Amino acid sequence: MYRSLLALALVVAVSGCNNQDDASPKATSEQQVAVSLPYELHQTLFFGGDILTMNGDKPKYAEAVVEREGKIIFVGTKAEAFKRFEGKAELHDLKGNTMMPGFIEPHLHPSIAALMLPNEVIAPHDWVLPTGVKKGVQTPEAYQQRLAESINENAKVGKIFFAWGYHQLWHGALNREILNRLSPNKPVAIIHRSFHEIFLNDKAIELFGITEEDFKGNPQVNWEEGHFYEGGWLALVPQIGPFLLDPDSYKRGLSTMTQLVQQNGITTIAEPGFPSSDFKMEYGLLKSEMDKKPPYDVYLIPNGTQLYAMAGNDNTKAMEVMETLPAKYNTDNIEFLPKQVKLFADGAIYSLLMQMEDGYPDGHHGEWMTPLDLFQDQLSLYWKNDYKIHVHSNGDLGIQQVLDFNSLDQQAYPRKDHRFTLHHMGYFTDKQADEMRSLGMEASVNPFYLWALADKYATDGLGAERADSLVAVKKLVDRDIPVSFHSDFAMAPVEPLTLAWTAVNRVTANNRKVSQDQRIDAYTAMKAITITAARTLNLETKIGSIEEGKAANFTILKANPLKIDPMTIKDIVILGTVFHGDLNINKAANQKH
Numbered sequence: 001m002y003r004s005l006l007a008l009a010l011v012v013a014v015s016g017c018n019n020q021d022d023a024s025p026k027a028t029s030e031q032q033v034a035v036s037l038p039y040e041l042h043q044t045l046f047f048g049g050d051i052l053t054m055n056g057d058k059p060k061y062a063e064a065v066v067e068r069e070g071k072i073i074f075v076g077t078k079a080e081a082f083k084r085f086e087g088k089a090e091l092h093d094l095k096g097n098t099m100m101p102g103f104i105e106p107h108l109h110p111s112i113a114a115l116m117l118p119n120e121v122i123a124p125h126d127w128v129l130p131t132g133v134k135k136g137v138q139t140p141e142a143y144q145q146r147l148a149e150s151i152n153e154n155a156k157v158g159k160i161f162f163a164w165g166y167h168q169l170w171h172g173a174l175n176r177e178i179l180n181r182l183s184p185n186k187p188v189a190i191i192h193r194s195f196h197e198i199f200l201n202d203k204a205i206e207l208f209g210i211t212e213e214d215f216k217g218n219p220q221v222n223w224e225e226g227h228f229y230e231g232g233w234l235a236l237v238p239q240i241g242p243f244l245l246d247p248d249s250y251k252r253g254l255s256t257m258t259q260l261v262q263q264n265g266i267t268t269i270a271e272p273g274f275p276s277s278d279f280k281m282e283y284g285l286l287k288s289e290m291d292k293k294p295p296y297d298v299y300l301i302p303n304g305t306q307l308y309a310m311a312g313n314d315n316t317k318a319m320e321v322m323e324t325l326p327a328k329y330n331t332d333n334i335e336f337l338p339k340q341v342k343l344f345a346d347g348a349i350y351s352l353l354m355q356m357e358d359g360y361p362d363g364h365h366g367e368w369m370t371p372l373d374l375f376q377d378q379l380s381l382y383w384k385n386d387y388k389i390h391v392h393s394n395g396d397l398g399i400q401q402v403l404d405f406n407s408l409d410q411q412a413y414p415r416k417d418h419r420f421t422l423h424h425m426g427y428f429t430d431k432q433a434d435e436m437r438s439l440g441m442e443a444s445v446n447p448f449y450l451w452a453l454a455d456k457y458a459t460d461g462l463g464a465e466r467a468d469s470l471v472a473v474k475k476l477v478d479r480d481i482p483v484s485f486h487s488d489f490a491m492a493p494v495e496p497l498t499l500a501w502t503a504v505n506r507v508t509a510n511n512r513k514v515s516q517d518q519r520i521d522a523y524t525a526m527k528a529i530t531i532t533a534a535r536t537l538n539l540e541t542k543i544g545s546i547e548e549g550k551a552a553n554f555t556i557l558k559a560n561p562l563k564i565d566p567m568t569i570k571d572i573v574i575l576g577t578v579f580h581g582d583l584n585i586n587k588a589a590n591q592k593h
Helices: 002-017 030-036 078-085 110-116 140-154 176-182 202-208 231-244 247-263 279-290 304-310 315-329 372-384 396-412 430-439 448-460 473-477 496-505 522-527 531-536 566-571 587-592
Strands: 043-052 061-068 071-076 090-093 098-101 103-105 127-129 132-134 161-166 188-192 197-200 227-229 266-274 297-302 334-336 340-344 388-393 421-424 442-445 483-485 554-557 574-579 582-585
Touching (some): 043 078, 061 078, 098 103, 110 279, 140 176, 197 231, 202 231, 227 231, 231 304, 247 279, 266 340, 266 554, 266 574, 304 315, 315 334, 372 396, 522 566
Parallel strands (some): 043 098, 103 266, 340 388, 421 442, 442 483
Antiparallel strands (some): 043 061, 554 574, 574 582
16 A cells, blocks of 8 residues: 555656646546545556657567566557556556657666765866765866875865876876875775776875885786776775775765666666675675665676685685575575576777787787687687676777687587677777677667767877777677676766667767767667667566566667767656656656756
8 A cells, every 4th residue: 555655656746846848647536536545456557648659670669567466467549558556557648649668777786886976076078966066177287186185175084085087098097106196195096087097196006005025026016007907996995995995985886876767767786897806895785775665676696706815716616606696685576597698808998908910000919808818718718607697898809709709619618698798899800790690699889989089089099990990889780699688887877868879870979970880770789788788688578678467677768769869869868767656756857847
């Protein structure tokens, strides 16, 4: 009864704060519904707008949808729905709005969100947060000025100060000496825009209690410059876990993440690669947020590399641990996906450390996140044990190495419907897309790379041809390779519509239209944040489309993304979500519209 009363109260509240033209979901004849509805059924009938089901290769619409106890029990015509359910269900008139399956974010890192959101953000581009806009800076002078101001205002003696967003191509050189000059007495740690690197000053090194000897022989640590990157960053994280996982700050970050998730129409998130440092603390803090019953579910995919280290550098033991996680840690809104694992190939695209077949114009080279012999062992072990494998891979050389290793595994141990998924895929070739199709591989990509990086990388990173061809989604779509979109937060904002907009329009931060032959249609883009995103997680039988028997998770939009100018897709107002049958109003959006 409580759920039904709450939903009805929300509808009445929205009705009271909006005018007749407001398109937020409303009940009709609220008073009549309130006295006649048999609450014990907990049914809701949605009608009166475009209901885009996301079933099939072409757009399909329903006139009405009915949910009961958080499950969809009817999809069909309005006439049939009212014949069967009027007087037995709450009525939600969409008032001409569009209802879709709830957006799915198949690759988001709560641990990154928890660290980034409560701390300083100084990045090349603006970041829109619930607390306001963090303006971007794009010159070395502006970056150091902002950083110095923030250190003076926020840093404290004896307490670590984190700032995220630095990128060398916009912000110039950074090292220990510069940070010592800016902050001689306060510990400062600058996390790179990629989240794959960190720079420390003397006071941070002192506070962390680390020594040069701790990282002896690690080629991805430059101790003199206080620079830890890729494998060096991974080696540092466990040693500074208590500082990264400060409970008060971490909880604030997770709470802000929840706001972003809800505001952007997301009803499901997944973290490929759990944990990042400390299993017990990360899980406990995440659970504390999910115990608040926010309107989304969390799915976790074990981090094969981190668990390998936690298991005494033993892949078999790491896999044995993975097998125990669902029974030990699953709750009603946190679930470890069984027989799935996340592994890591080459370095970060934001760091320009992905492995590129033709190298880099300035002569530097990419990095491997996992030593190749260990990486091959991991791939083979999980492949032969019938795992769905997710691999972080960015550059065409990194992707080719994954393809080559998997080809050998497929010859030795053939599998069907394995759904091996490459994540990110910053730059790849037609030939590699052909190989992916022949190997039965799938993709989850970050289209935002193009918007954020193409302009700068055209002149200072990759050259114009490669930079303008980043995340060439149509190469995958044309080959019928399932492809989903993700933010890899904070590599992109937690905004599925922005990801879709980028893939549909291929416009950069400088408003350049590039590689227009790689644009995809809006329906395919919307599939990438709904049903194909569900498939990336092997959850397409539960979520991702509006079908009988699936979860009643919906996103309610002010406009239909298939019926508007594609350039306005990212600006569609998200009025609210329905999560397992419960309505969640986006109050700010409804008040403005």
